[in-house]
Amino acid sequence: MLQSKQSEAFLAVAETGSFELAAEKLCITASAVTLRLQTLEKQLGQVLILRERPCRVTQVGQILLQHLQHTRLMQQNLLQQLQGQDTHSDFYQVNIATNADSLATWLLPLLRDLLIKQNITVHFQVDDQSETHHLLEAGLVNACVTTEPQAMKGCIAEYLGSMNYRFTATPSFVKKWFPQGVHRDALRQAPALIFNEKDYLHTHYIQQNFGLSPSQYPHYFIPSSTAFVDAMVIGLGYGWLPDYQVKKFLDTGELIEISPQFQIQLALYWHHWKQQSQQLQHLTAHLIQYAHHVLN
Structure with missing residues (x-):
């Protein structure tokens, strides 16, 4: 049976990356944190934390970390349902996973009035839109924005709408790298802008349509x-931008659409557990009602 004080010490070190910061968070001494963690490791017979700067969680520790985060989230949901609010304030907390583009463009403005009216705070976790549902599956969030259309067991998936992405760059970039249009040889030479190693929207499209993997063309991870927008505007590379971000730059001529035929429609879905707190029910209803006006 896991002891709560030992588990709290491990969780604090794992999430802060430091014994000193964990001690401040728990209002105890760093030596007390160390002792509790050592006791837990001895009990489990496993090293859970690598004592580095910052501290890193081992592979076994990652399993425990996910379990404790999941348990904490479930306890928060239970308390909110039973007590009607967070035990420490008048605000309700929900945990949502989303892709970075949604968070940077339409999601917060759409939710703003509801969050203020209902006293809801949100802990956002950002991942690629094809990966966010895994955070829900692991029990680390209450709901997520994802491109996955199929709901997993115990969850509901609802269509939100589509984000349209345009294939763009600066006029001077296009003149230099795509003077004869977009083709395989040109893409092998032109530097691309990719969000990160999980940016399947870019890498999958180039792979599928031109047979090129990221190792076959120069690219930035931003x-x-x-x-990402700034990098494109100053001419570092080409890439895909959602209409929300690119429209004003197209209007001013700072960016141009290289080819309309390369537009990508990204369908988004809202996944949530069937059993929701009242606050998440309000948030879900608001999102479903208004998202299609924004996204379509």
Whole structure:
């Protein structure tokens, strides 16, 4: 049986990356954190934390971390359902996984009024739109925005709408790298902008239509929605941008659409557990009612 104080110490170190920060979080000394973690490791017969700067969770520790985070989330949901609010404030907390583009464009403005009116705070976790449902499956979030249309057992999947992505770059970039249009040889030479190693929207499209893997063309990894736009505007590379972000730059001529035939429609779905807190029910109803106006 896991002891709560030992589990709390492990969770605090894993999430802060430091024994000192964990001690501040738990309002105890760093030596007490160390002792509790050592006791837990001895009990389990496994090293859970690598004592580095910052501290890193081992493979076994990652299994325990996911279990404890899942348990904490379930306890929060239970308390909110029974007590009607967070035990420490008048706000309700929900955990949502989403892709970075949705968070940077339409999601927060759409939810703003509801979050303020209902006193709801959100802990967002960002991942590729094809991966966010795994966080829901692991029990780490209450709901997610994803491209996965099929709901897993115990969940409901509801269609939100589609984000349209345009294949764009600066006029000077297009003139230099695509003077004869977009073709396989040109793509092998032109530097691409990719959000990160999970950016399947870009890599899958190039692989499927031109037979090129990321190792076959130069590319930047820029894991920030705003920095990604900035990189394109200053001419570092080409890539796909959602209409929400690219429209004003197309209007000013700072960016141009390289070819309309390369537009990508990304269908998005809202996945949530069938059993929801009242606050998440309000959030879900609001999202389903208004998202299609924004996305379509």
